[in-house]
Amino acid sequence: MKIWGLCFIGFGNVGQGLARILVREEEKLYHKWGFKFKTLAVVGRTKGACMNPEGISLQALLNRLDRGESIGTDFISPLEAVRLSGVDIVIDVTPTNLTTGEPGLSITRAALNEGKHVISSNKGPVSLAFHELQKLASDKRCEYRFEGTVMSGTPAINLALESMAGCEFYEIQGIVNGTTNYILTRMEEGLEYDVALKEAQDLGYAETNPEGDVDGWDAAVKAQIIANVIMRNTIPLSKVTRKGIAGLSRKNIQAAKSKGAKIKLLAHIQRTSDGVLASVAPVELPLSHPLAGVDGATNAITYNTNNIKNVTIIGPGAGREETGQALLSDMLSIVAHEQVLF
Ligand code: HSE
Numbered sequence: 001m002k003i004w005g006l007c008f009i010g011f012g013n014v015g016q017g018l019a020r021i022l023v024r025e026e027e028k029l030y031h032k033w034g035f036k037f038k039t040l041a042v043v044g045r046t047k048g049a050c051m052n053p054e055g056i057s058l059q060a061l062l063n064r065l066d067r068g069e070s071i072g073t074d075f076i077s078p079l080e081a082v083r084l085s086g087v088d089i090v091i092d093v094t095p096t097n098l099t100t101g102e103p104g105l106s107i108t109r110a111a112l113n114e115g116k117h118v119i120s121s122n123k124g125p126v127s128l129a130f131h132e133l134q135k136l137a138s139d140k141r142c143e144y145r146f147e148g149t150v151m152s153g154t155p156a157i158n159l160a161l162e163s164m165a166g167c168e169f170y171e172i173q174g175i176v177n178g179t180t181n182y183i184l185t186r187m188e189e190g191l192e193y194d195v196a197l198k199e200a201q202d203l204g205y206a207e208t209n210p211e212g213d214v215d216g217w218d219a220a221v222k223a224q225i226i227a228n229v230i231m232r233n234t235i236p237l238s239k240v241t242r243k244g245i246a247g248l249s250r251k252n253i254q255a256a257k258s259k260g261a262k263i264k265l266l267a268h269i270q271r272t273s274d275g276v277l278a279s280v281a282p283v284e285l286p287l288s289h290p291l292a293g294v295d296g297a298t299n300a301i302t303y304n305t306n307n308i309k310n311v312t313i314i315g316p317g318a319g320r321e322e323t324g325q326a327l328l329s330d331m332l333s334i335v336a337h338e339q340v341l342f
Helices: 013-033 058-066 078-083 104-113 123-139 156-163 178-188 193-202 217-230 250-258 320-341
Strands: 003-009 036-043 048-051 089-092 117-120 169-175 261-272 275-286 298-305 310-316
Touching (some): 003 013, 013 036, 013 058, 013 320, 078 104, 089 104, 089 320, 104 117, 104 123, 117 123, 117 320, 123 217, 156 298, 156 310, 156 320, 169 217, 178 193, 178 250, 178 261, 217 261, 217 275, 250 261
Parallel strands (some): 003 036, 003 089
Antiparallel strands (some): 169 298, 261 275, 298 310
């Protein structure tokens, strides 16, 4: 049986979330899914790096981090790690940079060029270079998968692309940012904005730079990913109309509440005669609206299609192990595809 060589680039919240699942489920993954793996390299952003051709114990790494120690002191750069012989799947869990896509973009290009699969929760490379990376993966006969970029482990992308294959998508509406939905829910419950934001950060929902969440960038890039990947478009992020929640006060939220409504940060992607339009803005929804009851860090997306009309998926939109699960599902899809081929 093949032993899949893994390499983690980045080992923050999401990387550790995946590592925890892999440690906990290792036996089951082997027996139920035929997935056996060996971690060959882990390169952190700020906490050192380690490599071992015999395999690294993820549990030992997690223990080191819990004790406040570094991952290791091996001198290995992300690009060297990606190119190590024996690495089959590169796990890009570097932080999102929407301007340059780096370091994830260079890592992804290098890995795909080597014919290595890439699974990623990093929205930057998908936003800036989805079509290029997809073509590169196809040319090199490997896969580039990024389920975790939208709605964390809730299968928003693969549901649309794989389970709903053949459907035409007319309109997609969603609550796609866990941090802002969490903040809005907690403010409805009476908390101040700063306290609610701090809670969202402590729970691991917020981006490294939380302005990305509250100013609507994170929801906007997800709207762009949905437009380009699911509706097969080519709109740049700059074409997504964007308004965040930073201007909202507890008073606005309470006023909506007293009218029997809720304010939600809504992403809206629509196919029109002028092409695909995408926007993100706080919208007052009546309680009867299907997305009004989606609270906390939970996300939801409604797909409006030709063949099956409306399909709504609701589930976690952020979190360490929740996003780790998205990476795991991408990894198991790659394993399953290879098992079918050989
Ligand atoms: N910061 C994001 C959110 C994490 O709150 O939804 C998942 O992309």
